[in-house]
Amino acid sequence: MDIALLFRFEIIVAILIFALIAGALFDFGMKAKPFVFTMNILLFVTFLIGFLPIPEGYYFSEFFRSSGLIVLQKNIINLGVLLISLTSYNWLIKSDERLEFYVLMLCSVLGVYLMLSSGNVLMLYLGIEMSSIPIAAMSNLNLRERRSSEAGTKLILSSSFSTGIMLFGISLLYGAVGDLSFTHVLANINPDSLTIFAFVLIISGFAFKMSIVPFHLWTADVYEGSPVPVSNFLSVISKGSVVFIFLTVLYTLFGKLQEEWLYAITILSILSMTIGNLFALRQMNAKRFLAFSSIAQVGFVLVGMAGASDVSVTSVVYFILIYMLSNIAAFGVIGAVNDKTGSESLNKFKGLYKSNPFLALMMAIALFSLAGVPPVAGFFAKLFLLAAGFKSGIYVLLAFAGVNLVLSLYNYLRVVKYMFIDETNEPLEKIQPATTLKIALYACLIGLIVFSFAGPFFNYIHSLSI
Amino acid sequence: MNILLLLLIIPLLSITGVLVTPRGKFTKWIALAGSILQLIAAIGITINYVNLRKAGDTAQMLFQSSYDWFTPLNIAFSLGVDGISLLMILLTAVVVVAGILVSWKIEKQVKEFFFLIILLSLSAYGFFMTTNLFVLFFFLELAVVPKYLLIGMWGSGKKEYSAMKLALMLMFGSALVFLGISGLYYMAGKYGGNYTWNILMLSQINLPVQIQEVLYVLLFVGFGVFTAMFPFHTWAPDGHSSAPTAASMFLAGISMKLGGYGILRVATYLLPAGAQQLSWIFIILASIAIMYGAFATLMQKDLKYMNAYSSVSHCGFVILGIAMVTKVAFTGAVMQMVSHGIMTALFFASIGMIYDRAHTRQANELGGILKQIPFIGTAFIISGLCSLGLPGFSGFVSEMTIFIGSWERTGLFYRIATIIACASIVVTAVYILRAIGFAIWGSIKTKEFLLLKDASWSERGAAILLIAGIIIIGIAPFLVTNLIDADTSAIYSRFLSVSNL
Numbered sequence: 001m002d003i004a005l006l007f008r009f010e011i012i013v014a015i016l017i018f019a020l021i022a023g024a025l026f027d028f029g030m031k032a033k034p035f036v037f038t039m040n041i042l043l044f045v046t047f048l049i050g051f052l053p054i055p056e057g058y059y060f061s062e063f064f065r066s067s068g069l070i071v072l073q074k075n076i077i078n079l080g081v082l083l084i085s086l087t088s089y090n091w092l093i094k095s096d097e098r099l100e101f102y103v104l105m106l107c108s109v110l111g112v113y114l115m116l117s118s119g120n121v122l123m124l125y126l127g128i129e130m131s132s133i134p135i136a137a138m139s140n141l142n143l144r145e146r147r148s149s150e151a152g153t154k155l156i157l158s159s160s161f162s163t164g165i166m167l168f169g170i171s172l173l174y175g176a177v178g179d180l181s182f183t184h185v186l187a188n189i190n191p192d193s194l195t196i197f198a199f200v201l202i203i204s205g206f207a208f209k210m211s212i213v214p215f216h217l218w219t220a221d222v223y224e225g226s227p228v229p230v231s232n233f234l235s236v237i238s239k240g241s242v243v244f245i246f247l248t249v250l251y252t253l254f255g256k257l258q259e260e261w262l263y264a265i266t267i268l269s270i271l272s273m274t275i276g277n278l279f280a281l282r283q284m285n286a287k288r289f290l291a292f293s294s295i296a297q298v299g300f301v302l303v304g305m306a307g308a309s310d311v312s313v314t315s316v317v318y319f320i321l322i323y324m325l326s327n328i329a330a331f332g333v334i335g336a337v338n339d340k341t342g343s344e345s346l347n348k349f350k351g352l353y354k355s356n357p358f359l360a361l362m363m364a365i366a367l368f369s370l371a372g373v374p375p376v377a378g379f380f381a382k383l384f385l386l387a388a389g390f391k392s393g394i395y396v397l398l399a400f401a402g403v404n405l406v407l408s409l410y411n412y413l414r415v416v417k418y419m420f421i422d423e424t425n426e427p428l429e430k431i432q433p434a435t436t437l438k439i440a441l442y443a444c445l446i447g448l449i450v451f452s453f454a455g456p457f458f459n460y461i462h463s464l465s466i
Numbered sequence: 467m468n469i470l471l472l473l474l475i476i477p478l479l480s481i482t483g484v485l486v487t488p489r490g491k492f493t494k495w496i497a498l499a500g501s502i503l504q505l506i507a508a509i510g511i512t513i514n515y516v517n518l519r520k521a522g523d524t525a526q527m528l529f530q531s532s533y534d535w536f537t538p539l540n541i542a543f544s545l546g547v548d549g550i551s552l553l554m555i556l557l558t559a560v561v562v563v564a565g566i567l568v569s570w571k572i573e574k575q576v577k578e579f580f581f582l583i584i585l586l587s588l589s590a591y592g593f594f595m596t597t598n599l600f601v602l603f604f605f606l607e608l609a610v611v612p613k614y615l616l617i618g619m620w621g622s623g624k625k626e627y628s629a630m631k632l633a634l635m636l637m638f639g640s641a642l643v644f645l646g647i648s649g650l651y652y653m654a655g656k657y658g659g660n661y662t663w664n665i666l667m668l669s670q671i672n673l674p675v676q677i678q679e680v681l682y683v684l685l686f687v688g689f690g691v692f693t694a695m696f697p698f699h700t701w702a703p704d705g706h707s708s709a710p711t712a713a714s715m716f717l718a719g720i721s722m723k724l725g726g727y728g729i730l731r732v733a734t735y736l737l738p739a740g741a742q743q744l745s746w747i748f749i750i751l752a753s754i755a756i757m758y759g760a761f762a763t764l765m766q767k768d769l770k771y772m773n774a775y776s777s778v779s780h781c782g783f784v785i786l787g788i789a790m791v792t793k794v795a796f797t798g799a800v801m802q803m804v805s806h807g808i809m810t811a812l813f814f815a816s817i818g819m820i821y822d823r824a825h826t827r828q829a830n831e832l833g834g835i836l837k838q839i840p841f842i843g844t845a846f847i848i849s850g851l852c853s854l855g856l857p858g859f860s861g862f863v864s865e866m867t868i869f870i871g872s873w874e875r876t877g878l879f880y881r882i883a884t885i886i887a888c889a890s891i892v893v894t895a896v897y898i899l900r901a902i903g904f905a906i907w908g909s910i911k912t913k914e915f916l917l918l919k920d921a922s923w924s925e926r927g928a929a930i931l932l933i934a935g936i937i938i939i940g941i942a943p944f945l946v947t948n949l950i951d952a953d954t955s956a957i958y959s960r961f962l963s964v965s966n967l
Contacts (some may be wrong), residue, residue, distance in 0.1 A: 007763050020959070073913040170888065218568075249542050310538070311538050311539055314538060319469060368611060373607060373610060373611050374604050374607045374608040375604075375608060375609075376603075379604065379607060380536070383600075383644065384536075384539065384604075386644065386648065387539060387651070390648045390651075390652050391652065398645055398648075399645075402641035402644070402645055403641070404639075405637060405640075406634055406637045406638050406641060406643045409610075409633065409634065409637045410630070410633075410634055413614060413633055415619060415624060415629060416611075416614075416615075417629075417630070420615060420618065421615075421619055421625075421626060421629075422626075453535075455534060455535040455536045455537065455541075458538065459536070459537050459538060462538040
């Protein structure tokens with residue numbers, strides 16, 4: 001029973017994957033709507049199982065690690081996957097590649113689980129690879145569109161290249177330290193040149209996955225070319241999970257090198273925030289806009305990480321949860337508008353409040369959360385990161401973070417302006433959002449408001465991370 | 467339950483009422499009922515406060531309570547008021563009632579409009595009643611988006627540009643404020659022993675002078691952006707003029723006072739050594755604001771722009787008072803905040819009423835208003851006379867107090883600043899009398915103006931409420947000064963202890 005509880009997520013997801021593949025091979029042939037409905041139920045069950053009690057510790061000679069924080073992170077990922085599946089209803093019904101979507105997504109999620117609970121750098125690498133390869137195939141799932149294939153190709157090529165570099169770094173780390181389990185590395189690492197070089201290479205690999213400038217060049221094109229659910233997944237699950245594991249890498253693996261990595265993280269953060277916000281200024285494609293905005297958001301997360309204060313881990317986990325809810329809501333609305341009009345241009349959002357007040361309000365709340373405006377939880381998430389980053393004592397970083405608060409506000413207010421203030425000659429018709437989309441949007445809304453005022457949840461995360 | 471929470475609960479109930487009822491009919495009545503209840507609650511709390519003080523309670527703040535919110539970061543929803551906060555809460559309540567009454571004739575998207583106005587008032591109440599700096603910042607930021615939407619959706623003129631400029635500049639100010647308060651939090655931990663956001667606990671800690679100087683400048687400039695301090699005042703003319711009437715009243719009447727209160731309570735009270743060293747910078751900026759604002763107003767032909775620049779000038783008095791660092795000057799600054807708040811609300815209300823009828827705000831196109839719509843004309847004249855400091859109205863009392871307080875600082879620099887500030891009254895008189903002469907007196911310029919209708923019951927109600935406020939403070943200023951005497955002493959006493967070190 002213990003093993004089952006320990007591996008509950010992995011077991012369920014693996015069973016699901018095999019069931020789906022078997023279903024495809026033996027052509028059980030479910031119709032679209034019941035299939036999507038069943039998948040949603042199963043994903044919800046997976047999410048609920050996350051609340052069962054947790055055994056902690058290291059298993060399989062430290063290849064698998066379990067702790068309260070890791071289970072919380074996995075459950076956040078589960079919530080994200082569930083919400084993505086709910087918001088993608090229309091696309092899934094219309095697409096012929098439903099099954100492939102779910103299989104690939106679940107494979108990626110399994111990789112995420114292994115990555116999050118890794119106790120050994122090799123397992124970490126396996127998890128990252130397993131989570132990123134299916135996404136490249138997912139990017140291609142709009143089979144009849146050229147830019148979807150372009151996105152898939154770009155993603156697989158650059159992803160493989162970056163993990164190659166990371167593997168090189170890992171091999172150098174092995175040479176420097178002797179064994180790759182986290183506890184061994186933590187005990188034996190010292191800041192000599194081989195280790196620092198390994199660190200640079202490993203950081204480069206992670207920076208690619210997190211879309212940190214200057215490793216971000218793939219982001220906008222891939223987000224634009226992929227179908228909306230896949231962009232959603234990329235921006236939230238893929239990015240969020242790598243941020244989670246990056247916390248471990250910075251604080252546990254390379255904790256002793258803090259003086260060395262502090263300035264590196266500072267520069268990466270400043271670059272990401274500024275370039276992300278500046279490039280988003282000119283975007284008229286909704287998905288590209290969110291791509292650059294997510295680059296800026298991760299830059300902001302790095303501010304919190306640079307601080308290395310006792311609330312850093314808590315703030316980052318809290319931020320990723322809130323960011324996830326906001327981004328899923330935003331992509332959900334973009335998906336709904338795209339399904340109706342076939343266009344992803346922000347011009348289609350003009351006058352959205354008059355024609356579709358519900359969608360416009362949800363989008364506005366998601367954007368306010370991303371901008372960091374009260375009373376939604378994004379305010380607290382962003383400011384906790386800033387407060388945590390204060391401990392680093394690097395005032396240039398904080399100054400840039402302050403400037404970027406203003407820049408990002410402009411970006412998000414620009415879209416709010418289109419929806420609420422601008423008028424258009426071709427108003428959108430009334431979009432009837434799918435029931436599951438409505439459920440997901442309400443869930444995001446409730447989450448964003450509740451997590452603002454529910455201090456106990458933040459305190460709970462803090463108790464886990466110490 | 468802390469009675470201060472009433473001032474948060476009533477707006478929340480009003481918001482729910484506004485959102486839930488079907489469009490149109492009841493929205494305005496619910497909003498009005500809510501705001502009148504808030505006014506009654508505010509007056510009740512004030513009476514309660516005065517009685518508690520008479521009974522001998524000498525704690526610095528009354529009605530204190532604290533609810534833990536985010537414990538790892540020591541953020542607690544802690545409440546507490548003293549005389550200054552209460553005065554600002556009363557100001558907010560009065561201006562909100564007046565604002566809602568003036569907006570009675572709104573046709574477009576009524577629900578959303580009143581929702582945003584009530585949200586703004588909620589943010590103001592929360593700002594004034596909290597003693598935790600993070601929560602203070604929460605309420606400060608809460609107001610940004612409602613302001614943007616109010617100006618962008620219901621405004622006039624170049625509303626999108628003004629709204630965006632206002633939102634971005636205020637966010638810039640907020641970013642500086644947040645850096646300042648985070649600095650206070652961390653430095654309190656480093657030098658004082660415990661990390662805290664609480665204003666009362668922070669006031670017990672003495673930080674090193676260099677740190678105080680940096681934080682003082684950050685916080686003063688950050689809050690100063692909200693008070694339209696020169697050179698960060700550029701959002702004010704466009705923002706106030708493009709906004710709909712109620713939003714202008716709120717912006718100029720209350721929102722600019724958020725900055726003034728922040729400068730007094732956070733920048734000056736918590737960082738006395740920094741204030742002693744560096745307040746001269748802000749005396750210069752305030753004097754420039756006073757003079758430049760006055761002269762810029764002279765150049766304006768649009769009545770709303772005139773009032774907006776005049777607000778820059780009058781809020782310069784507030785900043786001057788706080789930067790002069792004497793007890794009387796602090797008292798004057800608080801009084802000027804209240805007085806200017808009510809006066810400018812009345813001014814914007816009258817201009818809004820004129821604009822609704824005549825569809826123009828250009829002073830040279832109007833004329834002879836007094837004959838046709840005497841009530842509105844009189845309200846305009848009263849607000850103008852209060853603005854130029856006519857005795858009997860509140861403007862005179864507050865400006866005199868600031869001058870006397872500033873004159874207490876000997877030294878050529880301070881004397882010059884005080885003289886410049888006094889001299890601006892002449893310029894104020896010029897532009898006010900000119901505006902009145904053009905717009906209100908004289909002969910009627912346009913034939914259609916002969917058909918103008920005078921104020922409706924709601925507009926009369928708003929104007930009478932505001933005029934009552936101006937006259938009460940003007941004739942019985944001791945009511946105000948008795949309320950805040952102990953608190954300005956408390957703030958000033960930090961400077962006495964600092965200079966004794």
